[in-house]
Amino acid sequence: MELNENNPPDSDGLSEDSISRDGLPPFVSTWKQLYIVMIGTLALLIILFYLFMTHFQ
Amino acid sequence: MNYLDWIVLSLTLIFVVSYGIYRSREKQSMDSFLLAGKSMPWYHVTLSLMATQASAITFLSAPGQAYTDGMRFVQFYFGLPLAMVVLCITFVPKFSQLKVFTAYEFLEGRFDLRTRALTSFLFLLQRGLSTGLSIYAPSLILSAILGWDITWTNIISGGIVMLYTISGGSQAVSHTHLQQMAIITVSMVVAGVMVVKFLPEEVSFTDALHVAGKMGKVNLIDFTFDLNNRYNVWSGLIGGFFLQLSYFGTDQSQVGRFMTGSSPGQSKLGLAMNGLLKIPMQFLILLVGVLVFAFYQFTAPPLFFNQTVVDKIKTTQYASEYNALESQHNQIQATKRPQVLALTDALKRGDEKAIENSRNTLAKMEASVGKVRTDAQTLLSKANGGDTNDVNYIFLRFVIDYLPVGMVGLLIAVILLASMGSVASAYNSLASCTVVDIYKRMVRKDNDSHDYVAASRWATFFWGVFCIFVAQYASRLGSMIEAVNILGSLFYGVILGIFLVAFYFKNINSRAVFWGSIIGEIFVVTSYILDLTAFLWLNLIGCTLVIAFAWCIEKIWPQTGVTPKSA
Numbered sequence: 001m002e003l004n005e006n007n008p009p010d011s012d013g014l015s016e017d018s019i020s021r022d023g024l025p026p027f028v029s030t031w032k033q034l035y036i037v038m039i040g041t042l043a044l045l046i047i048l049f050y051l052f053m054t055h056f057q
Numbered sequence: 058m059n060y061l062d063w064i065v066l067s068l069t070l071i072f073v074v075s076y077g078i079y080r081s082r083e084k085q086s087m088d089s090f091l092l093a094g095k096s097m098p099w100y101h102v103t104l105s106l107m108a109t110q111a112s113a114i115t116f117l118s119a120p121g122q123a124y125t126d127g128m129r130f131v132q133f134y135f136g137l138p139l140a141m142v143v144l145c146i147t148f149v150p151k152f153s154q155l156k157v158f159t160a161y162e163f164l165e166g167r168f169d170l171r172t173r174a175l176t177s178f179l180f181l182l183q184r185g186l187s188t189g190l191s192i193y194a195p196s197l198i199l200s201a202i203l204g205w206d207i208t209w210t211n212i213i214s215g216g217i218v219m220l221y222t223i224s225g226g227s228q229a230v231s232h233t234h235l236q237q238m239a240i241i242t243v244s245m246v247v248a249g250v251m252v253v254k255f256l257p258e259e260v261s262f263t264d265a266l267h268v269a270g271k272m273g274k275v276n277l278i279d280f281t282f283d284l285n286n287r288y289n290v291w292s293g294l295i296g297g298f299f300l301q302l303s304y305f306g307t308d309q310s311q312v313g314r315f316m317t318g319s320s321p322g323q324s325k326l327g328l329a330m331n332g333l334l335k336i337p338m339q340f341l342i343l344l345v346g347v348l349v350f351a352f353y354q355f356t357a358p359p360l361f362f363n364q365t366v367v368d369k370i371k372t373t374q375y376a377s378e379y380n381a382l383e384s385q386h387n388q389i390q391a392t393k394r395p396q397v398l399a400l401t402d403a404l405k406r407g408d409e410k411a412i413e414n415s416r417n418t419l420a421k422m423e424a425s426v427g428k429v430r431t432d433a434q435t436l437l438s439k440a441n442g443g444d445t446n447d448v449n450y451i452f453l454r455f456v457i458d459y460l461p462v463g464m465v466g467l468l469i470a471v472i473l474l475a476s477m478g479s480v481a482s483a484y485n486s487l488a489s490c491t492v493v494d495i496y497k498r499m500v501r502k503d504n505d506s507h508d509y510v511a512a513s514r515w516a517t518f519f520w521g522v523f524c525i526f527v528a529q530y531a532s533r534l535g536s537m538i539e540a541v542n543i544l545g546s547l548f549y550g551v552i553l554g555i556f557l558v559a560f561y562f563k564n565i566n567s568r569a570v571f572w573g574s575i576i577g578e579i580f581v582v583t584s585y586i587l588d589l590t591a592f593l594w595l596n597l598i599g600c601t602l603v604i605a606f607a608w609c610i611e612k613i614w615p616q617t618g619v620t621p622k623s624a
Contacts (some may be wrong), residue, residue, distance in 0.1 A: 022321070023320065023323050023326040024322065024326070031145065035142045035145070035146075037333075038141065038142055038329060039138065041333055042135065045337070046278065049277040050278045052277060053270070053277040053278050056271075056275040057276075
């Protein structure tokens with residue numbers, strides 16, 4: 001069976017909707033959105049650190 | 058230390074050890090002893106991942122590193138959120154699907170027993186050695202404060218962790234992580250606030266940052282691409298990504314933490330939150346180090362931060378020479394304070410010319426301080442022998458000299474708790490690999506669960522003794538946080554390469570990946586010995602070489618009679 005993000009194998013007896021949302025925080029609706037938030041946060045942190053550095057140096 | 062500090066320290070340790078033992082009251086099965094019965098919610102997973110990574114080494118070395126080298130070390134963690142995304146997409150579903158105890162079990166299904174045994178061996182070697190460093194960190198504190206012999210300090214601190222890890226297993230480890238992280242976070246914030254409070258009245262928090270910034274300590278971002286520069290954005294994003302992916306995805310001490318999640322979703326969210334929180338947390342720890350640096354611009358720092366070594370030289374024939382260097386150092390520091398105050402004043406006025414003048418004068422003074430410190434270190438080395446690196450003592454010395462009664466005991470307890478958290482995870486993972494990948498697989502295949510729990514307890518004991526032994530040699534290394542990461546970089550890239558071949562190169566078989574990884578490891582170790590590149594790049598090199606060699610070997614010497622296995 002091919003695995004994908006919304007179809008974990010050990011999800012005995014659960015509906016597809018509840019499986020795909022298992023563990024997802026309320027501010028996103030898919031895992032893909034959560035990953036985008038993580039990468040966006042990283043980019044934002046690099047920008048903020050750069051501004052912090054230039055301000056204090 | 059005051060008696061109140063001793064009470065706080067003792068009570069905290071007794072509480073955590075008792076709690077760990079209390080968690081072990083229930084009859085343990087192999088599943089509960091090694092994976093906490095897969096019952097943990099995401100926040101337990103996140104805090105357990107963070108507590109495993111952030112040991113006493115993080116708490117001791119990182120502020121010292123910021124003091125001497127600035128905040129650029131934060132870039133080391135830039136690859137972490139990217140690694141967490143890959144783990145959520147690939148590793149968690151695979152490991153959950155196969156219901157494995159260790160990451161290396163997966164490799165036997167995909168390749169063969171030989172490849173599983175090789176990666177398991179590399180892990181045991183690397184983790185056993187680096188856990189020795191993690192035990193050494195709090196031993197360093199106790200020996201510096203109490204003047205204890207470092208050998209006995211290692212035995213006692215490493216032994217305390219063995220107590221509740223042997224009895225409680227993974228469940229005790231996960232539950233104690235939650236308390237440890239809460240106490241650590243609160244204490245770091247309090248320590249940061251206290252440093253600011255100890256600054257002269259006319260110097261604010263932002264003034265302190267400006268002073269540190271003008272003296273080159275707020276060097277958070279470096280976009281220059283340089284293979285020999287240890288910390289820049291690119292080494293952090295690329296090299297750091299491979300290191301973190303390998304650490305979290307193939308190091309059993311971390312795989313064993315996220316596999317405790319009650320479902321794949323809880324494990325994934327635990328990893329994702331770790332990706333979001335780790336960089337800000339590391340930034341704050343480094344910020345404390347920079348604030349300590351700013352504090353010591355207004356208050357004379359010691360010439361050398363390890364007081365035990367200083368006390369020792371003062372009983373030798375080199376005492377007068379050292380005292381002369383101390384006087385010279387104090388004189389420079391005395392003339393430095395008015396210059397730093399002039400700089401803060403100029404900063405408030407926005408007088409660019411005065412700022413530049415003060416900055417140049419301070420740079421010259423810093424160079425003089427650096428020369429005196431180098432002379433002192435040479436003298437200390439001549440008198441006492443051994444290592445004269447005091448990076449790991451800087452924050453510790455500040456805590457002891459300036460924090461109020463009670464807080465010293467609490468912060469020392471926090472350092473010990475942080476160490477206990479990572480060491481406990483390591484003991485548990487070393488025992489998991491030894492029992493699941495070696496004992497259960499190769500020695501006794503069909504024993505009952507209780508026999509394997511007993512074997513896990515013996516394995517924990519064995520590895521505890523091994524790690525304490527390694528700790529005896531840790532003092533010969535420089536900054537411990539770097540030493541741990543260098544050690545990891547020697548092995549992680551190759552292990553990651555094996556896993557990536559398993560996941561993404563379905564036509565490469567076991568023989569090719571086995572020999573590819575042996576050749577790759579030889580290249581990595583050779584590159585390190587010949588100092589060909591900064592250590593973070595070794596992760597990328599190791600990983601790429603394994604994939605490339607395995608691919609070539611499969612093409613040149615194809616393994617016949619093997620049905621390609623799906624990962």
